[in-house]
Amino acid sequence: MDTQFPQIISVDDHTVEPPNVWQDRLPKKYADTGPRIVRAPLKEMSFLGGRFKPVMGRPGDDGPIGDWWIYEDLHRPLTRLDTAVGYSRDEIKLEVITYEQMRQGSYDVPARLADMDVNHVQSALCFPTFPRFCGQTFTEAKDHELGLLCIRAYNDWMVEExxxxxxxxxxIPLIIIPLWDAELAAAEVRRNAARGVRAVAFSEIPPHLGLPSVHTDDWDPxxxxxxxxxxxxxMHIGSSxxxxxxxxxxxxxxxxxxTFANCCFSMVDWLMSGKFERFPNLKVMYAEGQIGWIPYILERADVVWEENRGWGGVAEKVHRPPSELFAEHxxxxxxxDAFGLRNLDSIGVGNVLYETDYPHSDSTWPKSREVGEAQMGHLDADTVERIVRRNAIELLGLTDDGLWAP
Known part of the structure; x- marks a missing residue:
């Protein structure tokens, strides 16, 4: 491999929304009902069986103080897991924090760019925090009229600020949509595509949110x-x-x-849904799902399609081997994922993207370059270039220099 490791285009980083995102953009009548930050103590918090359960205390109660997003009945604290970079692994615990206790690059653009420079990152696509990974916070809300305004406000902040x-x-902008209405979702995609946006967050398993699966026609608009x-x-892990x-x-x-498991299940859903043949330009990506599991799933999907499609319910809608559909979509x-990189030929060089996961606890910041060099040392320079930046440039419609241009 060439000793000059390419500048990274990360397709999975995260933004922690500043406190004013919705307060500045919603109509004034929603100042007391739209998403807002309050500082309060933590009463208790657990994360077991994949479920996150925080309980906010009242002013004056004992307990660590943190900043909490308040929205309808939701009380969601900022936690160390939201922004863990800069702390040693042993210091990263499930605890509430304030904005002052997080790394400034989590929510501030100039500070983020400086942290990207430290990490050999040129460009980054960022998933939400308070709206959750596909905006399901607003889908779960009672007031969908306000929820739609919140989604539009978030997207305006994402693109314009x-x-x-x-x-x-x-x-690189990544928008969210009103998941409860596919027509409204389509309108929001088109509204933002008109200003150069080329990525939208979606749930890897919509039925977990009480929404239709990709096997229905509900999502077609x-x-x-x-x-x-x-x-x-x-689709980010946890977006269901x-x-x-x-x-x-x-x-x-x-x-x-x-964590890759939902991505695995989701990919089989999409490959067996017929959607890639109905929508030939459609592309999907799995953020933070890693890649080492992909070869076996493609092998198994092809066997099932070849031998069992007659009774398997896919003969009329999936007309090509799933591995071929994967390669194109x-x-x-x-x-x-050193194992995945050792099996790159079974995945496809053109189907792999690199990420740094800043500022989460899994992030390789500030050593994403060193991690990449160690794991890609057996690959030729052209292959490394494609994985680290060129595939992302082509997929996300960036300039040849790797930048987003509205």
Whole structure:
């Protein structure tokens, strides 16, 4: 491999929304009901069986103080897991924090760019925090009229401020949609595609959110909009509000080991749905799902399609081997997967993207370059270039220099 490691385009980083995102953008009548930050103590918090359960105390109660998002009945604290970079592994615990206790690059554009420079990162696509990974916070809300305004406000902030002039094209916009209405979702995709956005967050397993599966026709207006505009459907682990686990009392380490599982199930859904043949320009990507599991799943899917499609319910809608559909439509994203890179030929060089997961606890910051060099040392320079930046440039419609240009 060439000793000059390419500048990274990370397809999975995260933004922690500043306190004013919705307060500045919603109509004034929603000042007391839209998302807002309050400072309050923590009463108790657990994360077992893939479920996160914080309980906010009242002013004056004992307990660690943190900043909490308040929205309808939701009380959601900022936690150390939201922004863990800069802390040693042993210091990263499930605890509430304030904005002052997090790394400034989590929510501030100039500070983020500086942290990207430290990490050899040129450009980054960022998933939400308070809205959750596909905006399901607003889908679960009671007032969908306000929820739609919140989604539009977030997308305006994402495009105009987070990815605005101060970002100098180095931050790549990712929008959210009203998941409860595919027509409204399609309209939001088109509204943002008109200003250069080429990525939309979606749930890897919508039925976990009480929504239709991709095997139905319910999502077709949304998928048609993505197909027509070249908007990539980006699915992050946990975007179904359920992390994989094995039991209600399984410690977080169990779920953390098998985080790829929902991506695996989701990819089989898409490959067997017929959607890639109905929408030939549709592209999907799996953020933080890693890639080492992909070869066997493609092998098994092809066997099932070849031998069992007659009774398997896919003969009329899936007319090509799933592995062929994968090659044309699906992208796996990884930040630390030496096994997957050793089996790259079975995945496809053109179907792999690199990420740094800043500022989460799994992040390779500030050593994403060193991790990449160690794991890609057996690959030729052209292959490394494609994985680290060129595939992302082509998928997300960036400039040849790797920047977002509205």
């Amino acid at each position: 987070w990815c605005g002039p101060d970002a100098r094209g180095r931050l 949304f998928l048609a909009a993505c197909d027509e505009t070249g908007t990539v459907v980006a 509000s359920r992390m994989p686990s094995t039991s209600a009392d399984a410690p977080p380490a169990v779920g953390s080991t098998i 699906v992208y796996g994203c990884f930040f630390d």
